[in-house]
Amino acid sequence: MMYNTAINPKELFKEAIRTVYPRKCPGCRDVILPNMLVCDDCAGRFKLVEPPFCMKCGRHVEDEETELCDDCAAKDHHYSMGFSAFVYDGIMRQAMADLKYASAAENADYFADITAKTCGERIKLFNPDVIIPVPIHRSRRAERGYNQAQLISDRLSDMFGIPAVNDLLLRTRKTAALKILDAAGRAENLKQAFSCDLKKYPRDEVSVRFGRVLLVDDIYTTGTTMECCTEALLDAGVEKVAVLSVAIGYNY
Numbered sequence: 001m002m003y004n005t006a007i008n009p010k011e012l013f014k015e016a017i018r019t020v021y022p023r024k025c026p027g028c029r030d031v032i033l034p035n036m037l038v039c040d041d042c043a044g045r046f047k048l049v050e051p052p053f054c055m056k057c058g059r060h061v062e063d064e065e066t067e068l069c070d071d072c073a074a075k076d077h078h079y080s081m082g083f084s085a086f087v088y089d090g091i092m093r094q095a096m097a098d099l100k101y102a103s104a105a106e107n108a109d110y111f112a113d114i115t116a117k118t119c120g121e122r123i124k125l126f127n128p129d130v131i132i133p134v135p136i137h138r139s140r141r142a143e144r145g146y147n148q149a150q151l152i153s154d155r156l157s158d159m160f161g162i163p164a165v166n167d168l169l170l171r172t173r174k175t176a177a178l179k180i181l182d183a184a185g186r187a188e189n190l191k192q193a194f195s196c197d198l199k200k201y202p203r204d205e206v207s208v209r210f211g212r213v214l215l216v217d218d219i220y221t222t223g224t225t226m227e228c229c230t231e232a233l234l235d236a237g238v239e240k241v242a243v244l245s246v247a248i249g250y251n252y
């Protein structure tokens with residue numbers, strides 16, 4: 001896969017910011033050199049998802065004979081396939097929480113870099129037309145300043161030279177605090193949270209321009225969010241969706 005190495009204005013701006021706010025390691029939060037994405041000590045602490053993979057979601061499974069993880073064996077997903085880079089364990093949980101709640105936007109650079117390295121070949125085989133991040137509600141975006149999934153998908157878009165589209169799939173409803181809902185309530189709540197902007201992108205245009213979508217999110221747990229977004233995209237005229245998550249849980 002070709003990586004686009006040309007320096008763009010966005011990167012120059014980021015460099016300027018880094019001289020004022022030095023880059024920190026996503027693992028230990030110590031200051032690291034501007035050309036590093038993780039410190040040497042922490043590089044080995046982040047666990048990668050090792051093959052064999054679940055044929056559906058991309059989670060690690062015990063052996064080559066196991067085609068699906070327990071979760072995918074128990075329910076249908078409408079996406080075609082899934083890829084994930086990191087195991088969602090303690091250090092990753094903290095680094096992801098920092099990205100979402102502690103303004104550690106730089107963590108997205110490390111996540112995207114490793115995701116491109118570990119999942120790049122499989123993404124290339126899927127051959128997406130566009131990359132679309134799982135959207136967050138605009139009020140949440142306003143308080144956080146960014147959508148963490150979009151930071152990652154924008155960077156992947158630059159590296160792979162595949163366009164990112166951020167205004168087709170929308171989060172039109174804010175979901176209730178998920179902890180107070182059971183699994184069924186959560187699924188129903190989420191299902192109604194996503195829709196596509198069909199005024200801006202009519203169905204026939206979607207099916208021509210966005211036939212194959214790579215949907216990007218930070219964490220894959222039950223797959224419900226990915227599934228709801230996939231259904232909204234398929235309804236809008238997309239032909240195939242592959243889901244890419246930065247981190248995924250073990251097969252329990």
Ligand SMILES: [Zn+2]
Nearest residue numbers: 025028039042
């Ligand atoms: Zn570190």
Ligand SMILES: [Zn+2]
Nearest residue numbers: 054057069072
């Ligand atoms: Zn699976």
